[in-house]
Amino acid sequence: MSTTTSETRFTTHINDFMDMVKHRSPGEPEFHQAVQEVAESIIPFVESNPKYKAAKIFERMTVPDRVIMFRVVWEDDQGIPHVNLGYRVQFNNAIGPYKGGFRFHPSVTLGTLKFLGFEQVLKNSLTTLPLGGAKGGSDFDPKGRSDNEVMRFCQAFMTEMYRHIGADVDVPAGDIGVGAREIGYLFGQYKRIANEFTGVLTGKGVQYGGSLIRPEATGYGSVYFAKEMLATQNDSIQGKTCLVSGAGNVAQYTIEKIIELGGRPVTFSDSTGFIHDADGITREKLSVISDIKNVKRVGIADYIKSFPNASFYPGERPWRIPGDLAFPSATQNEISGDDARHLVMNGCRLVSEGANMPTTLEGIEVFRQAKILFAPGKAANAGGVAISGLEMTQNSMRLSWTRDEVDAKLQEIMARIHTQCVEYGQEDGFIDYVKGANIAGFIKVADALLAYGTL
Numbered sequence: 001m002s003t004t005t006s007e008t009r010f011t012t013h014i015n016d017f018m019d020m021v022k023h024r025s026p027g028e029p030e031f032h033q034a035v036q037e038v039a040e041s042i043i044p045f046v047e048s049n050p051k052y053k054a055a056k057i058f059e060r061m062t063v064p065d066r067v068i069m070f071r072v073v074w075e076d077d078q079g080i081p082h083v084n085l086g087y088r089v090q091f092n093n094a095i096g097p098y099k100g101g102f103r104f105h106p107s108v109t110l111g112t113l114k115f116l117g118f119e120q121v122l123k124n125s126l127t128t129l130p131l132g133g134a135k136g137g138s139d140f141d142p143k144g145r146s147d148n149e150v151m152r153f154c155q156a157f158m159t160e161m162y163r164h165i166g167a168d169v170d171v172p173a174g175d176i177g178v179g180a181r182e183i184g185y186l187f188g189q190y191k192r193i194a195n196e197f198t199g200v201l202t203g204k205g206v207q208y209g210g211s212l213i214r215p216e217a218t219g220y221g222s223v224y225f226a227k228e229m230l231a232t233q234n235d236s237i238q239g240k241t242c243l244v245s246g247a248g249n250v251a252q253y254t255i256e257k258i259i260e261l262g263g264r265p266v267t268f269s270d271s272t273g274f275i276h277d278a279d280g281i282t283r284e285k286l287s288v289i290s291d292i293k294n295v296k297r298v299g300i301a302d303y304i305k306s307f308p309n310a311s312f313y314p315g316e317r318p319w320r321i322p323g324d325l326a327f328p329s330a331t332q333n334e335i336s337g338d339d340a341r342h343l344v345m346n347g348c349r350l351v352s353e354g355a356n357m358p359t360t361l362e363g364i365e366v367f368r369q370a371k372i373l374f375a376p377g378k379a380a381n382a383g384g385v386a387i388s389g390l391e392m393t394q395n396s397m398r399l400s401w402t403r404d405e406v407d408a409k410l411q412e413i414m415a416r417i418h419t420q421c422v423e424y425g426q427e428d429g430f431i432d433y434v435k436g437a438n439i440a441g442f443i444k445v446a447d448a449l450l451a452y453g454t455l
């Protein structure tokens with residue numbers, strides 16, 4: 001069959017498949033987008049591997065094992081009650097207990113969490129650790145809330161959530177809006193209700209079972225992945241101008257690792273806009289960013305007070321600033337097709353997604369056509385969940401590894417993920433990391449599902 005005929009056939013299969021997904025999950029555009037991105041790699045692969053096709057493995061993988069939804073009622077500091085929605089999407093536990101973060105953000109909907117849970121299944125498989133995939137959270141907005149209000153919300157949330165999770169069942173972690181403070185409140189409440197001290201959450205403080213390097217792992221991992229990609233072209237991060245978005249956990253440790261490897265980060269962003277610091281962000285400047293976001297918890301315009309040479313662009317994203325490497329580390333769909341064209345036009349050679357699905361489908365196509373090094377989040381940001389997996393191991397063994405030991409394991413895991421992407425994504429001297437990550441992540445889960453029979 002000619003290439004064009006088979007491509008047309010695949011397009012028809014993909015469109016039919018997406019019609020079914022959309023019919024089953026109306027009003028969930030982010031979920032449709034995530035499935036479409038994966039379907040474009042997996043459907044042609046499944047067509048040439050009939051055992052997966054006959055057993056409808058990919059179709060099964062697009063439907064969560066279960067969705068839990070509940071009411072969370074909590075009181076603010078004035079004694080006024082508030083009602084939020086709580087969720088856990090337990091997507092797939094074929095290769096290990098459910099694992100994936102909680103997101104607390106007003107934009108959270110079932111569709112957002114389904115997209116994140118679906119991605120998490122493939123990402124966790126890629127880490128080579130025995131982890132299933134899940135995601136959860138709430139439309140609660142921690143911004144502007146006192147510590148006591150956040151604590152009461154977390155306690156109310158866990159009062160329902162605790163019955164659905166467990167160290168061998170489902171092990172949540174942090175995500176947007178859920179950092180060390182929230183994990184502490186959530187774990188404290190779990191421990192109190194369940195009357196057990198187990199590794200039921202990861203991202204815990206080191207004093208109570210957390211792993212060294214877990215806070216750093218996603219950001220560091222995304223830069224290690226970029227290092228691996230550049231090495232395929234005998235290049236390195238040294239001297240490269242780097243565009244980073246976000247100013248939270250992932251962005252801060254991405255900037256730290258870029259500086260350590262000799263790169264020059266010049267941007268960061270938050271929901272208010274972005275900062276361009278053409279002089280380069282140093283360690284000293286990074287500690288100011290951490291103070292603004294982790295202690296003062298205000299908008300990044302505050303940076304200009306300390307560094308007046310930098311510029312603040314309200315309501316904009318950093319993708320029109322010229323740079324060699326881009327590390328989107330804020331949120332989904334933050335690189336549009338137009339943004340992607342600007343990046344390519346300005347000489348950007350590599351994109352490593354620290355965030356989940358930060359690039360739109362149109363943006364991905366622009367990067368693919370330009371044949372730049374493009375690492376999808378499920379590969380590039382898998383360092384966080386990988387170290388969460390190692391936190392679970394340390395909890396079970398009741399020991400703690402040193403910082404250097406965990407960092408070495410993180411580098412090894414990122415290198416292994418890279419090798420798998422190359423194995424399945426190599427085509428005519430170009431590495432399609434999207435295809436490589438999707439197929440490598442799919443195979444392990446698909447084979448486990450086949451082994452279980454019709455379930």
Ligand code: NDP
Binds near residue numbers: 178247249385
């Ligand atoms: P944080 O809450 O620590 O930081 C999120 C950052 O993104 C903040 O700067 C926030 O701005 C900004 N942001 C959030 N929503 C929007 C929006 N709609 N528009 C513009 N900016 C926005 O979260 P993380 O750093 O943990 O997560 C960032 C990304 O990385 C997410 O996509 C997450 O899913 C992904 N990720 C995180 C992992 C982890 O280990 N934490 C693991 C793997 C992926 P503001 O402060 O103004 O709200």
